[in-house]
Amino acid sequence: MTAPNAWTPRIVGPDNQGPDVPTADVPTADGPTLDVLTPDVATSEVPTPDEQADGIETVQLLDAEAHPQRHATYSPQLSVDEVRHAYATMFLARRLDTEGTNLQRQGQLALWAPAKGQEAAQIGAIAALRPTDMVYPSYRELAMVMHRGLDPLAVFQIMRGITHATWDVEAHRFGVFAFVVGAQTLQAVGYGMGITLDGADEVVLVCLGDGATSEGHVSEALNFAAVYKAPVIFLVQNNQYAISVPTAQQFRGAPAARAGGFGMPGVRVDGNDLFAVHAVVAEAVSRARAGEGPTLVEAMTYRIGAHTTADDPTRYRSREEEDVWGARDPLVRTERWLREHGTEDGFFADLAAEGDALATDLRARVLALEPQGITDLYEYVLAEPSAALAEEREQVTAYLAGLEGR
Amino acid sequence: MTAPNAWTPRIVGPDNQGPDVPTADVPTADGPTLDVLTPDVATSEVPTPDEQADGIETVQLLDAEAHPQRHATYSPQLSVDEVRHAYATMFLARRLDTEGTNLQRQGQLALWAPAKGQEAAQIGAIAALRPTDMVYPSYRELAMVMHRGLDPLAVFQIMRGITHATWDVEAHRFGVFAFVVGAQTLQAVGYGMGITLDGADEVVLVCLGDGATSEGHVSEALNFAAVYKAPVIFLVQNNQYAISVPTAQQFRGAPAARAGGFGMPGVRVDGNDLFAVHAVVAEAVSRARAGEGPTLVEAMTYRIGAHTTADDPTRYRSREEEDVWGARDPLVRTERWLREHGTEDGFFADLAAEGDALATDLRARVLALEPQGITDLYEYVLAEPSAALAEEREQVTAYLAGLEGR
Amino acid sequence: MVQLTMAKAITAGLARAMDRNDKVLAIGQDIGRLGGVFRITDGLQERFGAARVMDSPLAEAGIVGTAIGMAQRGYLPVCEIQFDGFVFPAFDQIINQASRLRFRTQGQVTAPIVIRLPYGGNVGSIEHHGESPEAYFTPTPGLRIVTPSTPADAYELIQQAIASPDPVIVLEPKRLYHSLKGEVDLDAPASGELDRARVVRLGTEVTLIGYGPMVSTLLNAAKVLADEGHSAEVVDLRSIAPVDWATVEASARKTGRVIVAHEAPRTSGVGAELAARIQERCFFALEAPVLRVTGLDMPYPPSRVETDYVPSVDRVLQAVDRALAY
Amino acid sequence: MVQLTMAKAITAGLARAMDRNDKVLAIGQDIGRLGGVFRITDGLQERFGAARVMDSPLAEAGIVGTAIGMAQRGYLPVCEIQFDGFVFPAFDQIINQASRLRFRTQGQVTAPIVIRLPYGGNVGSIEHHGESPEAYFTPTPGLRIVTPSTPADAYELIQQAIASPDPVIVLEPKRLYHSLKGEVDLDAPASGELDRARVVRLGTEVTLIGYGPMVSTLLNAAKVLADEGHSAEVVDLRSIAPVDWATVEASARKTGRVIVAHEAPRTSGVGAELAARIQERCFFALEAPVLRVTGLDMPYPPSRVETDYVPSVDRVLQAVDRALAY
Ligand SMILES: Cc1ncc(C[n+]2csc(CCOP(=O)(O)OP(=O)(O)O)c2C)c(N)n1
Ligand SMILES: Cc1ncc(C[n+]2csc(CCOP(=O)(O)OP(=O)(O)O)c2C)c(N)n1
Ligand SMILES: [Mg+2]
Numbered sequence A, B: 001m002t003a004p005n006a007w008t009p010r011i012v013g014p015d016n017q018g019p020d021v022p023t024a025d026v027p028t029a030d031g032p033t034l035d036v037l038t039p040d041v042a043t044s045e046v047p048t049p050d051e052q053a054d055g056i057e058t059v060q061l062l063d064a065e066a067h068p069q070r071h072a073t074y075s076p077q078l079s080v081d082e083v084r085h086a087y088a089t090m091f092l093a094r095r096l097d098t099e100g101t102n103l104q105r106q107g108q109l110a111l112w113a114p115a116k117g118q119e120a121a122q123i124g125a126i127a128a129l130r131p132t133d134m135v136y137p138s139y140r141e142l143a144m145v146m147h148r149g150l151d152p153l154a155v156f157q158i159m160r161g162i163t164h165a166t167w168d169v170e171a172h173r174f175g176v177f178a179f180v181v182g183a184q185t186l187q188a189v190g191y192g193m194g195i196t197l198d199g200a201d202e203v204v205l206v207c208l209g210d211g212a213t214s215e216g217h218v219s220e221a222l223n224f225a226a227v228y229k230a231p232v233i234f235l236v237q238n239n240q241y242a243i244s245v246p247t248a249q250q251f252r253g254a255p256a257a258r259a260g261g262f263g264m265p266g267v268r269v270d271g272n273d274l275f276a277v278h279a280v281v282a283e284a285v286s287r288a289r290a291g292e293g294p295t296l297v298e299a300m301t302y303r304i305g306a307h308t309t310a311d312d313p314t315r316y317r318s319r320e321e322e323d324v325w326g327a328r329d330p331l332v333r334t335e336r337w338l339r340e341h342g343t344e345d346g347f348f349a350d351l352a353a354e355g356d357a358l359a360t361d362l363r364a365r366v367l368a369l370e371p372q373g374i375t376d377l378y379e380y381v382l383a384e385p386s387a388a389l390a391e392e393r394e395q396v397t398a399y400l401a402g403l404e405g406r
Numbered sequence C, D: 001m002v003q004l005t006m007a008k009a010i011t012a013g014l015a016r017a018m019d020r021n022d023k024v025l026a027i028g029q030d031i032g033r034l035g036g037v038f039r040i041t042d043g044l045q046e047r048f049g050a051a052r053v054m055d056s057p058l059a060e061a062g063i064v065g066t067a068i069g070m071a072q073r074g075y076l077p078v079c080e081i082q083f084d085g086f087v088f089p090a091f092d093q094i095i096n097q098a099s100r101l102r103f104r105t106q107g108q109v110t111a112p113i114v115i116r117l118p119y120g121g122n123v124g125s126i127e128h129h130g131e132s133p134e135a136y137f138t139p140t141p142g143l144r145i146v147t148p149s150t151p152a153d154a155y156e157l158i159q160q161a162i163a164s165p166d167p168v169i170v171l172e173p174k175r176l177y178h179s180l181k182g183e184v185d186l187d188a189p190a191s192g193e194l195d196r197a198r199v200v201r202l203g204t205e206v207t208l209i210g211y212g213p214m215v216s217t218l219l220n221a222a223k224v225l226a227d228e229g230h231s232a233e234v235v236d237l238r239s240i241a242p243v244d245w246a247t248v249e250a251s252a253r254k255t256g257r258v259i260v261a262h263e264a265p266r267t268s269g270v271g272a273e274l275a276a277r278i279q280e281r282c283f284f285a286l287e288a289p290v291l292r293v294t295g296l297d298m299p300y301p302p303s304r305v306e307t308d309y310v311p312s313v314d315r316v317l318q319a320v321d322r323a324l325a326y
């Protein structure tokens, strides 16, 4: 895991900022007003996906054409340099995401769950945290993994069937992936209750999907968080689908609306707008730090790829729809903003080269991955193996040795 | 069960009304307006319990002093005769409820869960249904049981440890009691989905408590009901406590607010106001029948007695609080209204006598209750006993016969 | 007779049940347009409509709980749980609700639902996708659990499960979905007794008992044994709750040596009940203790080492050697 | 040494654990002001404050799930589930989450939580209040399950469970809470190996194995047998996962006859695993099959007939007679 070319993270966050450059020149409002927001201009005849029928406002600070948008409450908080850092992580995450799909297609991984399209939601959110704040991911947060300086190999290990979910949670303040949809939200809330008990100046960000909001455990998590005023931000990456099920079949009350019913603020944000996600989550983080309890942030985004490599999206969505959302790609949008703010070709070219090198290195390391032998896994069943486990371990060891002998 | 004095129900509902007498002379609004509602006058220095801090309106048509209250949307729908019928059921249910507590104190029942104080919520709601509509109770709905013409002995059977939950559900369109808090809500929604599939003109009323709203299954039920537009009315009897836990510790988003987050209307009503509960549920029933989907009705009421006979409320609530709510007793309020609307002493005296006779009869029948022998219960494990079950049954039968022989 | 994969056999069985009785419904995650993640319901929504093949929200308790309610309304819902490891959020609805309704209401209310649950390992996937949770269900009076080992059985069992007045879990061996093809009689009976084990190979010296994905392993072991001059009888349980004890005990008495195999861990697995009952009922007939060949006593491991976890022909043979040596 | 009821012994054990380590917390329904429906946490909220004795919302998954999270933050939460029959909504958090965290993270994350679960019947209550759900938990690698039979044991086990780095279910025999008094050594060790069975009566002819509320039944049976001239050994398992096989097998080998008793139904109960393992390990030592005396194979019945369901001294004696007759 300490291979020479291993990934070096770009930490973007309030406690670890780049040089103090001026923040983006997006106009800011002086305070809450009832101004109608500049609507997003559709690039297609198909209604844009964020024109939700439920009348909930979608916070946007940068539209799909990378034009700044004025907002009554939120304003961009990221400096050009921070955006460059954020973009780099988003870009490299996507590069490795592509590599994941390739490796799976080549039979080197059991499965791959692409995160393509959700990079702004992930990086915008995690960049609003301090490195000491805790994150409970779902299973699609490759960009967050990289942001926190974890070796992305860990994710590939899982997808190659080498480990279930293993990394140093404490060192990176980043929980393991959770595969039982929604179950992690209660644990995140409990962690947040622990923070409150400690009187610590920390918060928890927990990731879940639009589909996950249907699980009873998630509703219980919202309720516990509200009752105990836990410093938790629920980041719902609403990527429009739970596998094949579109949100219209998943719920009639969107996650942002759900929050209010549990007694916490719910804010919908354009999940492909790095600035908006960051600003909204930053605000939620401030509330949590101030002891004002949890917030739910619904980031409207789109899974550009398949649910996993085992999925076939042509069965449940149209090319047209994919195109509409494709035009809202967060990388394109962020790149455009960066170019408009003085970032030169060289930056992008260097990044592309770095991405390729990273991918090449990672691929090699993935192919070299070997699992622990099954008998080693007896270590992890209980803190101390019971007598029966120790005995079984010996028997299995002997049996496997015998097989090799054949 | 066909004992001479067995309970004869008073069905009060749109399809089975009493004689066509004029409806109560409560002033009605001509339609929705934004009028501020006449506030409830507190009878004590302690803030009245329905002055909720969350700003949700409590629909009231008859205040604690039995004064008519004007409401913009809802108006009383019950005739004097219907109110008499409703009151009679409420009164008799309370009489038997008291008998339940007595019988338990005398060691004749394992447990009793008093419903005292919740009679208006129960009868107001069920009276808004047709006899063909389905009810899924929780475990405290003695008044509803009686309204539907079930022999109340069935409830005493359960509490005496004679049966778990047994009556003719189809004949009475009244589901069995549910002891795993919240689990019945999903089943009620499924039943409602079945109604929709049948294209039938029926609805489902499902009962739950304030505490039950915390169970994940209940949130899932709200979501499924909304997604499938099931004709379901969720009647939350918010009696302020889940055993010892007050609502302030149960949630920060009240049930009425919760509903909106799942995409259905949520209406809070004074649960001790027969007219208001009836009107609000009737409106929800109309919506459901019209194919407009579910509604949640939060009936603000109070459990005047203990959670069960095993409970000790002095540990968690004050006498003062009990007095405030005691002054809002739904029986007193309804009686007052009836007296003001021409009901004579004789009616109440007759009812009291009827109640005593019913209680005496019931007590005798309770004491005579005998359980089915355990070996008979093998009948109900599977539709046809497996060979192993049949064999075990024989063995147990022989064993028990042997014991008797000793 | 047609040749079908197990997956297609289940699809055909489901379709036939839906065809014959319009009270039969399907509900589950992604079972509509997608046809389910294993494509078991492929084409059914087109054929029977979205009202009878319902994509559900992502909530297992919701699926099973509403199915119970639909059953109370007279429907016969078939629930799909997406993977073995995701059934637990529905546990209360299965254990405390569906399985007990008949008992707690003395027959007034029943829950004739079917829960289809893909299970079993050696499928090369990630966590929670290769598990065998049957032992969590077998302690439940009132619940039937069946599992096919061939396409023909799958075709019959799914229909018989739907026809059953009891709640039934159909454990579908996902490893066999697309890998196992076999003859299926499309006119096979759509109802019948669900708890019938089948002796799938006759033998005299040792009885190998298994179910679902283990049956082919046992048959392969029996073949090796035959080559080595030993005669093994193989019993496919088909129903693991209730168990067809008559068939099991008859074989145990005949051979005097019994091996039980399953993929779930040994402790408190189905093998425990089999061993306990067989030693009780066939005490004097046993030449050796009933031995268990099972998944290891640890959670299902990462898939790169799963072949060391799931019982193999070799491990069965090792147990047979032990039994024969008594 | 003091005389305490089992309830008071658990309260004392909890209080001592909370006293010695301020990371120890309690969470559950009604455990604060009310002191729990069985009053086990009586006085603890007053003593340790509402932050450490938390009344929770009515949601079992919420209780266990947040406890896991608090444990990840370094706390040692003790969850109270109100009654045996209400644990199932928390099933996924117990089985898929708490019990597996160590394994799935290769030791990076653990869940040292305790789940207190009152269980057992003959308490004259209504449905779901007299059940014994242990068989739903025993198939779970990574989960410890212990149950005391005396106040002294209860006092020790609750503290040792809290000290354990593994998730532990403490099954509390609710019938004994207030009915059983016994000597308790308040200075007994607060940590120690959790999987130690105890031979509570020495004997030579037959071994009676049980746990929790069954132990006194077995001891009473042993007394009757002694009067009749038979010598029975009684083993109190104390830990039903993992089982202390060394103690169990030694006794089985010594007596050659084993009866296992529990209140849960026979099928797939703890007795199945015991019988399966004992017959495998002690095959030649057994004079009779391992027999099970258990709850009947039906859901827990209405309480007026529960004494016919829960194993009685008579039923144990009947089984001993059978075993001795072999
Ligand atoms: C409890 C549970 N049920 C089902 C699944 C199978 N499953 C995996 S991902 C998924 C869809 C999740 O959708 P969403 O929450 O929107 O997250 P996304 O995958 O879109 O990021 C499903 C059904 C699971 N992992 N866990
Ligand atoms: C799943 C579950 N958990 C716990 C219990 C124990 N219990 C029975 S009633 C009750 C409180 C219910 O409160 P609420 O929903 O407000 O209904 P109320 O009793 O006030 O009518 C509890 C905790 C239960 N029956 N089911
Ligand atoms: Mg999604």
Ligand SMILES: [Mg+2]
Pocket: B209, B210, B211, B237, B238, B239, B240, B241, B242, B243
């Ligand atoms: Mg309540």
